Amino acid sequence: MAQTACHNNPRRQFMPHGEFMFDTSIPDTSAALSLPPLPTGPVASESTSKPASPKTKRRKKPRCASGLGSVYFRESDNRWCATWKTSGTDGKAKTRVVYGATQREAIEKREAARKEAETVAENATKETVGDFLRRWLDIVKTKLQPTTVAAYSEQIRLYMAPEKDVGMGLGIGQIPLSKLSPFDIETWLASLEKRGVSAARRRGLCVQLKSALGRAVAWRQLKENPMAGVEYPTVKREQMKVWDSDEVAAFLLACDGERLEALFVLAIETGMRQGELLGLQWDDVELKEDTDPTTGAPRYSGQIHVRHNLQEVNGNHQPLSGPKTQAGNRIVTLFPETVHALIQHKERMRKEGKGAHPYVFPSTTGRPVFKRALRDAFNRIIKTAGLKQIRFHDMRHTNATMMISDGVDVKTVSSRLGHSTTSITLDIYTKFMRKADERAAGVMASIMAKKKILAAGSGMGDRSGASVPN
Incomplete structure (x- = not known):
């Protein structure tokens, strides 16, 4: 035991007779092994500066496996963001991002979006654009x-x-639906332009294709609509052809005695669409005839409920449908002259043996009038009257411009025409609105001139110093 103890302590040496002594040749290290005194100032490991605010601490961005995106906290709006990479219709990689109040919510939203993309990919078969x-x-x-x-x-x-x-x-019919890109569509549109297809037709094709591909997205056959990146052709609006009041009077005079005279009168007065006129039934018409108690002259009044639209496809009449728009279902008040024309027409149909026919304007065979027959009769009357050629639909525009020229407000014009919004009326007839505005300015100018005349007569004179018109 004594030897072991001495062996463990180099400062102890054995002496004769079992005694031992300290080796003073070895320096004493006991002081170095003792604990240092407690510090009286700030602890050395603590910073004397103000601790950082928790708001300035940045959350660590959790790292995800390669290709899976990332999840991080955005301090600007206190939301968690989860991102991942996808391939767009143009073949380029795009970064997608979803947001959540918590990290878990953001990750769950990302996984749901990925799963939906996988569903779209599974639904995307080799079906071509044409088949779709x-x-x-x-x-x-x-x-x-x-x-x-x-x-x-x-x-x-x-x-x-x-x-x-x-x-x-x-x-583009041979292209697989899943591979269709904006570049394919614009290349196709450019080829149509070179072949002489009008801008209006190409724009109509774009409208139809966008609607169809939108359903493909809803049916999860496409991730996004390729039409979103396509530039539509610009269509220049052709100058509208209408008749003035003198030409309208000449046309109505040439219609006198025609079998469908009442139809043309009704088209000019109401601006009804061709299908609405051909689909008009007697149940939709209210006619009233009485006598003026003062003069004894006949008085006429009435109105029309526009409820039906008769369409024709490939020379065949289709079942009656409603008007073109919801606003097209309307009531139109008639002028006395138009009511008189309809009463005469009803008597004519009675003499033809078609008094019980439901249609106001049946053909001679008892069927509804075909568009081609109506167009031929219309063009023949125009030629007889020596008027400039317009389309049948241009009588609707003529009606609108005449109302605007007479100062009828836009809301009333829009309602009688059956437009869904007044903005459509304004967009089509802006040119004629300017003319009405000029007339309004002229009315105000005449009022101001009368004021100056009255002021001069009262001896007040013209305070502005301008000369008073004679």
Whole structure:
């Protein structure tokens, strides 16, 4: 034990007779092994500066596996952001981001978005654009007007996805739906322009394609609509052709005695659409005839409930439908002359044996009048009257411009025409609104002139110093 203790302590050495002594040749290190005195000032490990505010501490960005994006806290709005990479329709990588109040919420939203993208990818088959467009039209046609369905079908067959080149190329029908890009669409539109397709037609194709591809996104067959990156063709509005009051009077005079005279009078007075006129039934018409108690002359009044629209597709009449818009379902008050014309027309139909016919304007065979027959009669009357050629629909524009020229307010004009908003009326007839504004300014100028005349007569004179008109 003594040897072990001495061996462990180099300062102890054995002496004869079992005694031991300290080796003074080895320096004493006991002082170095003792604990240092407690500090009296600030602790050395603590900073004397003000501790940092918790608001300035930045949260660490959790790192995710490669390709999975990142999750981080955004201090500007105290939200968690989760990002990931996807490939757009143009083939370029895009960063997507979702937000959450907590880190878990942001991650869950990201995973849900990824899962939805995977569903879209699974639904994206090798179906071509042409096959999809035909399938789309077959699904949505019950919600569209027959004429719209016919127009859409024709545009698919001739321009978008023809089965063979019909002079307009092969369109975009052979491209897989999942691969369709804005570049493909604009290349196709440029080829149509080179082949002489009008800007109005190309713009109509864009409207239809955007609607169809929008449903593909809703059906999770596309992640996004390729039309979002396409620039639409610019359509220059053609100058509107209308008749003035003298030309209208000449046309109505040439209609005198015509079998469909009342139809043309009604078109000029009410501005009704062609389909609304051809679909008009006697149940929609209220006519009243009485006698003026003072003069004994006949008086006429009445109105029309515009409820129906008769459409024709490929030479075949379609079942009656409602007006073009919800606002098209309207009541239009008639002028006395128009009421008189309708009363005479009803008597004519009675003599023809069609007094019980539901349509106001049946053909000689008892069927509704066809558009081609109406157009031929209209053009023949124009030629007889020696008037400039306009379309039948331009009588609707003529009606609107005449009302505006007579100072009828825009709201009333819009209501009688059946426009869904007054902005449509303003957009179409802005040119004629300016003329009405100039007339309004002229009215105010005449009022101011009268004021000066009255002032001069009262001896007050013209305070502005301007000369008083004679």
